[in-house]
Amino acid sequence: MAQDIEAGRTKSQACAACHGADGNSPSGQFPNLAGQTWRYIYVQLKDYKEGRRSDPVMTAMAAPLSRQDMIDIGNYFAAQKAKPSTFKADEAKVRLGRAKADENLCSMCHLGGFAGQNEIPRVAGQQYDYIVKQMRDFKARTRTNDAGNMTSVAQSLSETDIENLAHYLTSLR
Numbered sequence: 001m002a003q004d005i006e007a008g009r010t011k012s013q014a015c016a017a018c019h020g021a022d023g024n025s026p027s028g029q030f031p032n033l034a035g036q037t038w039r040y041i042y043v044q045l046k047d048y049k050e051g052r053r054s055d056p057v058m059t060a061m062a063a064p065l066s067r068q069d070m071i072d073i074g075n076y077f078a079a080q081k082a083k084p085s086t087f088k089a090d091e092a093k094v095r096l097g098r099a100k101a102d103e104n105l106c107s108m109c110h111l112g113g114f115a116g117q118n119e120i121p122r123v124a125g126q127q128y129d130y131i132v133k134q135m136r137d138f139k140a141r142t143r144t145n146d147a148g149n150m151t152s153v154a155q156s157l158s159e160t161d162i163e164n165l166a167h168y169l170t171s172l173r
Helices: 002-011 013-019 038-050 056-062 067-078 091-103 128-140 149-155 159-171
Strands: none
Touching: 002 013, 002 067, 013 056, 013 067, 038 056, 038 067, 091 159, 128 149, 128 159
């Protein structure tokens, strides 16, 4: 495992500009990768490479990666510690977001504490802007590499619900 992590550290150097050297993104526009499961990272890279998920930068970054490269990168970021967000969440919106998460049974997939599992991402402490964008993309059906689960959930969410959920999820440690 240590060998895979070291291989992943080397292979992930190009990721550092957007996602941070340790997987904690310095910008809200890019997701934190630290603490995600290796499998989630692997599946997302594979989806970019195979066209099931689209982003001009990420599609190009994933294109030359081998299966082993994706596994190594996933193992490296999975071994990194997620740092708390610096986003200043509004407590009223956090409460509303928690209620909406409970109503939609979000923890059934993302687990208690929203730590994620297997192909389901850790969303606790994720970047606020990134959460909002992904939720909007699921709602608009411009992101569909989720077997329909998030796309279905997002259909019932208002813009206010999305913002409240993002405040709540970002506030989690």
